[in-house]
Amino acid sequence: MICDKLTNLLGYDCLPLSDSGQVALVHTPFKFEDGASLPVFIEFVNGQVRFFDDGATLRHFMGRGVKIENRKHTAFLTNIANAHQAVFSESGEIETWASMESAPVAFSRFLSSMLAIAAWEKGQEGEDTDTSIFVQEVAIALRAWKPTADLTFEPPFEGITKKSYKLDFLLDGRPVVAVGSHQNSVSSLLHKLVDIHNLPENRGFDPLVVIDDRRDPEAADKESKVLQSLATVMPFSSLERQSRVEH
Template sequence: MIDTPFAFPDGDEIPVFVEKMAGQVRFFDDGAFIMHLLGRGVSLDDDRKTKFIRNLAEPNGVLLTDMGELEIWAPQENAPPAFAKYMATMLALSRWEVDQNGVSTDTSLFLDEVAMCLKAWKSGVPLGDGQDFTGVSGHVYKMDYQFDGAAVLAIGTHPATVGATAKKLLDIRAETQNRHLKILLIIDDRRDADTAKSEGLILDSLSNVMMMTQLQRRAQAYNHPH
């Protein structure tokens, strides 16, 4: 295994394994990228959902195997360019993930903050893991938390995130069995309150929108009653 200074948006190290065989060298991830995405709640249960990985990998000569491994083979003397192509693929996948989240490495930190505030706001109410919901398209979406009878989703204000969230909520809402589902959407408005407010107005028809600053105030009010 080769150590590199590179990491995925949530801090997981980008994996690089190397093996030599009959004058050939192979750089591969041992299935770690797929496992990383599954750990983030990304659904990858058919070829259609892994197509984006192949689209980013194959131009660099990197293949996604049936075992879910990303790999590139090269003659031993061509190891440096093969390594560069492998790293270019992994960094492209990391960038893709950032675009999906619409935020940088602080996604998990924001989710932790939301969890703390929800617990402080209603201390007697248990905070559960997010459940999966199937949209009318058949896509399965994982929510961040389950709290007080509502599915909770926490997002930033990046346009890619807002667009993806609107699409996700529309898909979920269009499925008959989700018609009465309560969704609490928490938007991080601390960096750009104006953008958060306008995005909140768009998403308000699909969920119950609360700004992070509002949630923080409620959490503090509960902790410090007058």
């Protein structure tokens, strides 16, 4: 029943998944970076329509090795969904609700969320997959280490090339950047730091770089040496120990 109405409304084929026709799969041509189809389901409940992913997005990232053990690890899904007026629910589903008349608008919101998540995943290829998760972990560790410090998120900086950058934090006025141990991530950060450092107005620029050394301590140590000419480098394991010592 739901597909009879929504195929015309949405412009995509719809496959009923229940005998009553109240739940269906919407076929779209969109895919994740690994080729898996974006999960788009639809449900008709008490005069409202719900677009949802049935938890498939969460399972997709877990299957690709992203560490997801608590809510802070899913912050990237929450933030992307919210930015497109959808939600990442307590049950681990991306969803949005609307009246049947507003189904096209709700579908657009949901699909925009899914496409943004797919774009985020593509942007992580060749880098640490869970970079944004690591930034959240560093923020928590910094709070524990310096609970009374002023922690500012995404402070802007300008480089000598006039390009604008956003670093991860200011901790009592000192720039702090979280980075993985992958060579591509470090190389990209090094380019930013050189550009910022070479602008005369940034005299005294003294960033702290927190590098993720949990998966590959040897690679983290190697890449730390590359960064040490421009920044103080702290392994994340050291930051965690320091936060426990302080408290």
